[in-house]
Amino acid sequence: xxxxxxxxxxFLLPAPCSLLLSQDTTAGKVVYQKWCAGCHGDNGAGDGExxxxxxxxxxxxxxxxxQIRTTASGQLPTDADLMRAIDEGLPGTxxxxxxxxxxxxxxxxxxxxxxxxxxxxxxxxxxxxxxxxGREPGGGGDDALRVGRQFYDSIGCRKCHGDQGRGDGPSAxxxxxxxxxxxxxxxxxxxxLFNGGGTVEDIYQRLRTGLDGTPMPSFSDxxxxxxxxxTELWRVAQYVRSLSPDQAPAVRDVIRAPRISGALPRAPDxxxxxxxxxxxxxxxxxxxxxxxxxxxxxxxxxVKAVHTGDSLALRVVWxxxxxxxxxxxxxxxxRVLAVSASDDSAGERPASWPDQxxxxxxxxxxxxxxxxxxxxxxASAPVYQWRWSSSSRSTAVPGLARGVERFDPIxxxxxxxxxxxxAYDHGQWRVVFTRALATPDTASQLPFRTGxxxxxxxxxxxxxxGEHGTRMAISTWYFLALDEPVPASVFISPVLAMAxxxxxxxxxxxxxxxxxxFRRQQ
Amino acid sequence: xxGRLFGLVGGxxxxxxxxxxxxxxxxxxSDASTPPAAATDESSTTQQGGGATITGRIKFxxxxxxxxxxxxxxxxxxxxxxxxxxxxxxxxxxxxxNALANVFVYIREGLPASAKYPAPATPVVLDQDxxxxxxxxxxxxxxxxxxxxNSDPVLHNIKAVAKKNRPFNVSQPTAGMKTxxxxxxxxxxxxxxxxxxxxxxxxxxxxPDPFYAVTGPDGSFTINGLPPGTYTIEAWHERFGTQTATxxxxxxxxxxxxxxxxxx
Numbered sequence: 001x002x003x004x005x006x007x008x009x010x011f012l013l014p015a016p017c018s019l020l021l022s023q024d025t026t027a028g029k030v031v032y033q034k035w036c037a038g039c040h041g042d043n044g045a046g047d048g049e050x051x052x053x054x055x056x057x058x059x060x061x062x063x064x065x066x067q068i069r070t071t072a073s074g075q076l077p078t079d080a081d082l083m084r085a086i087d088e089g090l091p092g093t094x095x096x097x098x099x100x101x102x103x104x105x106x107x108x109x110x111x112x113x114x115x116x117x118x119x120x121x122x123x124x125x126x127x128x129x130x131x132x133x134g135r136e137p138g139g140g141g142d143d144a145l146r147v148g149r150q151f152y153d154s155i156g157c158r159k160c161h162g163d164q165g166r167g168d169g170p171s172a173x174x175x176x177x178x179x180x181x182x183x184x185x186x187x188x189x190x191x192x193l194f195n196g197g198g199t200v201e202d203i204y205q206r207l208r209t210g211l212d213g214t215p216m217p218s219f220s221d222x223x224x225x226x227x228x229x230x231t232e233l234w235r236v237a238q239y240v241r242s243l244s245p246d247q248a249p250a251v252r253d254v255i256r257a258p259r260i261s262g263a264l265p266r267a268p269d270x271x272x273x274x275x276x277x278x279x280x281x282x283x284x285x286x287x288x289x290x291x292x293x294x295x296x297x298x299x300x301x302x303v304k305a306v307h308t309g310d311s312l313a314l315r316v317v318w319x320x321x322x323x324x325x326x327x328x329x330x331x332x333x334x335r336v337l338a339v340s341a342s343d344d345s346a347g348e349r350p351a352s353w354p355d356q357x358x359x360x361x362x363x364x365x366x367x368x369x370x371x372x373x374x375x376x377x378x379a380s381a382p383v384y385q386w387r388w389s390s391s392s393r394s395t396a397v398p399g400l401a402r403g404v405e406r407f408d409p410i411x412x413x414x415x416x417x418x419x420x421x422x423a424y425d426h427g428q429w430r431v432v433f434t435r436a437l438a439t440p441d442t443a444s445q446l447p448f449r450t451g452x453x454x455x456x457x458x459x460x461x462x463x464x465x466g467e468h469g470t471r472m473a474i475s476t477w478y479f480l481a482l483d484e485p486v487p488a489s490v491f492i493s494p495v496l497a498m499a500x501x502x503x504x505x506x507x508x509x510x511x512x513x514x515x516x517x518f519r520r521q522q
Numbered sequence: 523x524x525g526r527l528f529g530l531v532g533g534x535x536x537x538x539x540x541x542x543x544x545x546x547x548x549x550x551x552s553d554a555s556t557p558p559a560a561a562t563d564e565s566s567t568t569q570q571g572g573g574a575t576i577t578g579r580i581k582f583x584x585x586x587x588x589x590x591x592x593x594x595x596x597x598x599x600x601x602x603x604x605x606x607x608x609x610x611x612x613x614x615x616x617x618x619x620n621a622l623a624n625v626f627v628y629i630r631e632g633l634p635a636s637a638k639y640p641a642p643a644t645p646v647v648l649d650q651d652x653x654x655x656x657x658x659x660x661x662x663x664x665x666x667x668x669x670x671x672n673s674d675p676v677l678h679n680i681k682a683v684a685k686k687n688r689p690f691n692v693s694q695p696t697a698g699m700k701t702x703x704x705x706x707x708x709x710x711x712x713x714x715x716x717x718x719x720x721x722x723x724x725x726x727x728x729x730p731d732p733f734y735a736v737t738g739p740d741g742s743f744t745i746n747g748l749p750p751g752t753y754t755i756e757a758w759h760e761r762f763g764t765q766t767a768t769x770x771x772x773x774x775x776x777x778x779x780x781x782x783x784x785x786x
Contacts, residue, residue: 065689074682074690125706126688155695156677159718170596174720178683210691215717217679217693221701 028113031106044117054094055295064118067211068196070130073218078128082111092193136200137231148239151232160185165243166427168321173329178213182335187319188240192248204237249280254479257305264313268423268430276304283473289404296473297462307482314433323424324463325352333466353463354391360457361446371455374477376401384446386418386433396420396433404470414441451484574771575746580737581620584785589613592721599675600653612658613761621741624659625759626727628734632753639731641665650678655724661734667702683713757781
């Protein structure tokens with residue numbers, strides 16, 4: 001009897017359900033084809049036209065395997081999980097946020113449509129259940145971070161993310177996703193690029209859920225097995241969060257190089273550097289000239305500069321998972337080149353290339369707004385560069401670049417050599433360039449002057465990511481400004497001005513008093 | 523305002539309707555699995571040792587490729603477990619007289635579609651020992667537990683890469699840990715991998731029936747308890763691919779199906 005009623009209800013009910021669904025998915029398909037298919041493909045397989053130029057590659061919806069979820073490892077995402085990814089995008093990837101471009105309705109519809117790419121979503125026995133994450137426990141501070149660090153080690157984070165968290169652990173070169181594409185262990189010092197968000201809560205959720213489809217596992221089982229407590233896992237999240245700056249670094253256009261009275265800090269870890277302000281410059285792939293590069297490994301450079309009146313020291317610090325050349329990364333290079341082979345650039349065999357960095361200036365300080373072409377100048381208007389390579393790390397080669405393909409070193413530095421000292425430490429390069437401000441070769445080797453805005457740009461290559469030649473990370477023009485020596489008048493004028501103001505004030509008061517006493521007498 | 527209210531009420535109504543419409547599914551599923559007596563005729567005969575048997579030997583021709591040595595210098599605790607032979611991958615494991623081990627043999631087609639076989643209560647054990655999976659190739663039934671153990675004092679993650687099953691990726695940071703997982707759909711093969719140790723891979727043949735085997739070092743296999751019928755048997759090897767044979771059995775007879783792979 002019961003089953004008959006059930007059968008009847010089954011017979012009657014699909015009509016409104018499918019009606020509701022079909023409305024959603026039909027509208028969703030229109031949105032999808034207009035905005036999503038370009039990368040994710042017409043059939044949701046992550047193989048759209050744009051996919052060839054992306055690493056990480058766009059999500060393949062057909063397997064219903066999603067990285068960023070609130071559900072247990074292997075479970076489907078909730079609609080709210082999908083909505084969050086659409087609304088906010090996935091930082092560190094090509095996926096933008098859509099909350100301002102698509103209406104609520106459009107985003108809901110497109111979620112309904114995306115779910116039709118996999119039969120898993122139709123399986124009602126697989127209804128996703130968000131995990132109970134609880135709340136971030138109080139009592140932070142150094143003790144909490146110490147506990148976090150202890151469990152960072154004991155649950156093996158360092159295996160991939162490295163001892164200092166820069167994604168340079170011993171297993172890092174071997175990582176790949178389900179499709180065999182290369183995957184970087186996240187650099188935990190750049191939380192603004194975490195795919196699932198960079199807050200303590202986000203990090204804790206990723207620890208609990210894992211990032212399905214990637215090597216990052218779920219650590220939820222460890223709670224059940226009493227390997228650690230929820231509070232201790234929260235401490236891991238707090239520790240990881242503490243590795244990044246409080247705010248994502250803002251880009252300031254002008255590097256201020258203070259004038260110092262002591263010796264020029266030529267060593268990367270000279271204590272004089274600690275007092276100097278650091279400037280962050282993001283780098284992007286070189287996608288203008290062939291062979292283009294869509295998968296740069298270096299996300300940006302931190303720059304500090306000081307001068308002594310005679311010489312300039314410029315310290316460039318950047319995170320790089322490998323001290324290239326390193327044969328441990330050869331297989332990774334092969335995977336990267338295999339993915340990028342589908343773009344329009346020439347294919348090539350993996351090799352062990354060095355890491356490189358170039359600092360670029362114009363040949364002379366421009367008087368107006370006109371600057372040479374930012375991408376390594378041109379044949380007619382070259383730029384002055386300092387080039388450094390990890391294969392000869394205590395030298396920098398000054399020279400003239402005439403476009404991305406041509407670099408002419410200046411033999412012997414042309415009387416104005418550029419010094420370099422470099423250190424590699426736990427996934428980070430620190431290189432100090434030094435040079436005299438003045439140069440006899442004013443035609444091609446920029447004479448540095450104080451008090452002027454000197455254009456500067458940066459280029460970086462991670463050899464163990466297959467980068468060399470035109471395959472590099474680039475910046476646009478920024479500025480370097482060397483502080484002028486402070487003239488004595490700077491200190492004397494305020495005192496003089498104050499004295500004068502005081503004197504004039506006294507005069508006014510004295511005259512006013514004289515007038516009132518005169519009137520009273522009358 | 524009113525429209526919005528109506529929309530809300532309507533939405534709630536549809537939601538209830540839809541969720542009701544969805545309920546019969548699990549009910550049906552439990553229907554299918556509740557009467558074990560009716561549906562599991564064949565497997566019960568299996569357990570009693572009746573039915574037909576298919577045996578065979580699997581060989582290879584040519585020269586077997588050398589297994590790549592594994593550099594375990596990162597994991598001293600694992601490396602220490604290899605005192606006699608240095609560790610190597612297990613892509614092609616062979617025995618005497620060109621016998622081929624780690625071949626998964628199963629009935630691809632021919633069992634009655636209606637036949638249902640309950641999953642055994644005892645789990646299949648997969649151990650992580652010396653930074654390798656033991657065994658390297660295994661069979662399991664849908665719904666049967668896969669007990670994953672860690673005998674190494676190092677971090678392993680266990681990632682299942684599957685198409686017909688939901689994946690998983692869990693971690694075991696130290697020795698003595700156990701995790702049990704199940705698979706919900708037949709799939710040959712589900713790949714298991716450890717991303718901390720890129721050389722660690724295992725292959726799990728997930729079947730809806732108990733008629734499968736994995737060859738040992740002598741290359742032999744036995745599948746017994748088969749109901750009468752004509753079967754397509756497939757032999758799967760990690761590197762050499764798959765081969766099939768058709769075998770017809772009746773009663774309690776025993777038939778032979780040998781396979782020969784060309785080494786490549």
